Amino acid sequence: xxxxxxxxxxxxxxxxxxxxxxxxxxxxxxxxxxxxxxxxxxxxxxxxxxxxxxxxxxxxxxxxxxxxxxxxxxxxxxxxxxxxxx
Numbered sequence: 403x404x405x406x407x408x409x410x411x412x413x414x415x416x417x418x419x420x421x422x423x424x425x426x427x428x429x430x431x432x433x434x435x436x437x438x439x440x441x442x443x444x445x446x447x448x449x450x451x452x453x454x455x456x457x458x459x460x461x462x463x464x465x466x467x468x469x470x471x472x473x474x475x476x477x478x479x480x481x482x483x484x485x486x487x488x
Contacts, residue, residue, distance in 0.1 A: 426467050433458040435474065441483045452484050 404410050437455035440448040456477050462468040470474075 423465070423467055425486070426462055426465055430458045430462050430467070434480070437480055441480075441487050444487055448487065449484065452480050455480055 404413060406465040433451075433455040437448075437452045445451075459473045459476050463470050463473045464479065
């Protein structure tokens, strides 16, 4: 445990950022999974669900959680699956 005041603050700040990143990552994984399930089951609102997943992916990039190329790969994969199911 740190003794210096600034080091104590760094621990608190890092903990808060870690929780925020974990929350965003979890929501991202959930939305991608729900989009893939919607595509698999060929539901009527699959375009909307994929759109929401792409929005979450973009948000993760702006927050610095995903690299832009990783996001592009994930979005491309979802778009390919959406077009194939249409």
